[in-house]
Amino acid sequence: MEISLNKQNQPAERVNHLMVVTQIILTVIIRLNSWFTMSKLERFKAGIDTSGEGREDHSVFF
Secondary structure, three states: OOOOOOOOOOOOOOOOHHHHHHHHHHHHHHHHHHHHOOOHHHHHHHOOOOOOOOOOOOOOOO
């Protein structure tokens, strides 16, 4: 009697459906975010200064 190692020819790892759905949702969120994110050049053209020069620290410590 011979014993076969591949009785049902199933892959060693099964697909986790939750991980597949989560990856699809994250991909969609990242693509939507890239459409609304401004580049440094776009911020400069819009007059938005994010360099931090000339700003004073107004944080309050309690």
